[in-house]
Amino acid sequence: MEQILPHLDSVFSIDCVLFGxxxxxxxILLIERNEEPFKDWWALxxxxxxxxxxxxxxxxxxxxxLTGLRGIYMEQYYAFGDPNRHPQGRVITLAYYALIRLGGDxxxxxxxxxxxxxxxxxxxxxxxxAFDHQKIYDKGLExxxxxxxHQPIAFELLPEKxxxxxxxxxxxxxxxxxxxxxNFRKKIVSFGVLKELDExxxxxxxxxxxxxxxxxRKYAKLFGKEISF
Amino acid sequence: MEQILPHLDSVFSIDCVLFGxxxxxxxILLIERNEEPFKDWWALxxxxxxxxxxxxxxxxxxxxxLTGLRGIYMEQYYAFGDPNRHPQGRVITLAYYALIRLGGDxxxxxxxxxxxxxxxxxxxxxxxxAFDHQKIYDKGLExxxxxxxHQPIAFELLPEKxxxxxxxxxxxxxxxxxxxxxNFRKKIVSFGVLKELDExxxxxxxxxxxxxxxxxRKYAKLFGKEISF
DNA sequence: TTACTTAGTGTAAAAAATACACACTATATT
DNA sequence: AATATAGTGTGTATTTTTTACACTAAGTAA
Numbered sequence: 004m005e006q007i008l009p010h011l012d013s014v015f016s017i018d019c020v021l022f023g024x025x026x027x028x029x030x031i032l033l034i035e036r037n038e039e040p041f042k043d044w045w046a047l048x049x050x051x052x053x054x055x056x057x058x059x060x061x062x063x064x065x066x067x068x069l070t071g072l073r074g075i076y077m078e079q080y081y082a083f084g085d086p087n088r089h090p091q092g093r094v095i096t097l098a099y100y101a102l103i104r105l106g107g108d109x110x111x112x113x114x115x116x117x118x119x120x121x122x123x124x125x126x127x128x129x130x131x132x133a134f135d136h137q138k139i140y141d142k143g144l145e146x147x148x149x150x151x152x153h154q155p156i157a158f159e160l161l162p163e164k165x166x167x168x169x170x171x172x173x174x175x176x177x178x179x180x181x182x183x184x185x186n187f188r189k190k191i192v193s194f195g196v197l198k199e200l201d202e203x204x205x206x207x208x209x210x211x212x213x214x215x216x217x218x219x220r221k222y223a224k225l226f227g228k229e230i231s232f
Numbered sequence: 233m234e235q236i237l238p239h240l241d242s243v244f245s246i247d248c249v250l251f252g253x254x255x256x257x258x259x260i261l262l263i264e265r266n267e268e269p270f271k272d273w274w275a276l277x278x279x280x281x282x283x284x285x286x287x288x289x290x291x292x293x294x295x296x297x298l299t300g301l302r303g304i305y306m307e308q309y310y311a312f313g314d315p316n317r318h319p320q321g322r323v324i325t326l327a328y329y330a331l332i333r334l335g336g337d338x339x340x341x342x343x344x345x346x347x348x349x350x351x352x353x354x355x356x357x358x359x360x361x362a363f364d365h366q367k368i369y370d371k372g373l374e375x376x377x378x379x380x381x382h383q384p385i386a387f388e389l390l391p392e393k394x395x396x397x398x399x400x401x402x403x404x405x406x407x408x409x410x411x412x413x414x415n416f417r418k419k420i421v422s423f424g425v426l427k428e429l430d431e432x433x434x435x436x437x438x439x440x441x442x443x444x445x446x447x448x449r450k451y452a453k454l455f456g457k458e459i460s461f
Numbered sequence: 462t463t464a465c466t467t468a469g470t471g472t473a474a475a476a477a478a479t480a481c482a483c484a485c486t487a488t489a490t491t
Numbered sequence: 492a493a494t495a496t497a498g499t500g501t502g503t504a505t506t507t508t509t510t511a512c513a514c515t516a517a518g519t520a521a
Binding site for chain 1: 281283285308324
Binding site: 183185186190203207208209210211 | 477478479480481485486487488489
C-alpha cells in the first residue's frame, strides 16, 4: 500500500556482517563506537541508506567507506525492525553479509570518525555487541552456514589460488565440524568448478600441495543444479 | 551506523504475497487499486509499517486488515529498495509471504478503501502488476519453492485433514513439476510427521482416500535435521 | 453387474554418502 | 647422508537414498 506517502520519523539503515578468513581463523569486522549510545562498545559497521541509492549500492558504498574494498560478493539476508532496537528512535536496519579474504597486502583503510577503531575479531571470542548486533550476527552466521552448502561462497574467503586443504578448512570453520578429507575432495572435485593448476604451494616445510583456482565459467554453467556439500 | 538520526523523507512499507490453495489451483491475493499512481492496476496488498510495531507484527496486522485471517505462518523474505520503484518518492518495502488454505467457510473480510476490490487470482494467469510487484511476486515464488523442500509449509495450504494425493498436488503446483506417486508417499511418510486418521474422505464418487493430519509435535522433535523433498 | 475412477502398494537398479588407513614427498634437523 | 616430521594424496567396500516403473483394490454410479 503505497499511494500515501506520509512523513515519518523513521530511519532506514544497513548493517554489515563481514566475515573474514586469514588462513587460520574466521573473523568478523567490528568497530568500537565513539559516540552515545553504546559509546565504547563494539558494533557492526553500518550506515544510513542514502536517498538515491539502491540497497545493494548502499551496502557496497558502506563496505567501501569502511574497508576500502570493492567487488565483494554481498547479500542482504534479514531486516531487523524491533521498535525498541535503537534507544533514540525507530531504526529499521537491513543486514548484509560479505565474505572477505584477509591478510597480506590489503589493509583496512582508515574509516570515518564515528568509530574509534575497526578490528577483525575471531568469532570464537566476540565481545558484547551494541544494540541487537549479536542477534544480527547470529542470524548472519546461520545464513552462511546454509549457503555454503549450496553455493560457492567459500571461495570468496580464500586467495585466488588455494589448496584443497585450505578450502576444506574454510568449510570446517563455517560449518563448525570436521569433514572427511577423502570424501570432501571427491565431492568438491566432482562438481567440476575447480581448476587444477600446474603450480605448487611455496614456503612450506613439508610436501607442497597442488594449487587450485575456482572456475567461474564452469560454475555459471552448473547453476540451476544446486550443489551441496 | 546509528548514532545520528536525521529526518528523512523515506517510507518503509510491507508488501505481502499471499499464496492460497483452493484444492485445485495455486492463487495469490491481489487488490485492484483505486488511486493514483497505478489506478485500476492490480497490486500486492501492502501497507506502511506503524511507528510502534515490530516488522512481524506489522505484517500480521496488514494481513489481518486485508483478509481477517490470523495465526498464519508468515515470513519476511526480501527488501526491495530501488530508488525509483515508487514514482512518488522513496519507498523501501519488505516483502512477506504467507500460505493460506482457501475456500468454504472462511471468506475475505471487506478491506480498506484504497482498493476497489481484492481477489484471488491463479498464478498461471496473472495480470500486469503495479510498481515492481511482479518482481516481488517472482522472488516470493522462488522462495517458497526452495522452502517447501525443507520445511513443512505445504500443510499451511491444506485443510487440517487432507489426503496424500492432495498433499502431492500442492507440491506439484509449487514446484511446477510432476512427482512420482509411490516415491512421494514413501518419502513423506518416512519423515513421520503425518498422522494417519481412521477417517476417510467423503463425498467423492470413487474410492475414498484415507485422511491424514500434520503432526506438529513430531515435527518439532525432528527439527534440526532438515527434511527434503 | 459392470464400468469407471482414483487409492494404494513393492522391488530392482542406480546413484550418492559414508567410513576407513596407509604410502608418498618435500623440507628441516642431526 | 640419514632420519624425523608434517601434511599430501589416494581407493574400496558398505550403507543409504533416489529413481523408475505397473498393477490390484475399493468405492461409486449407471
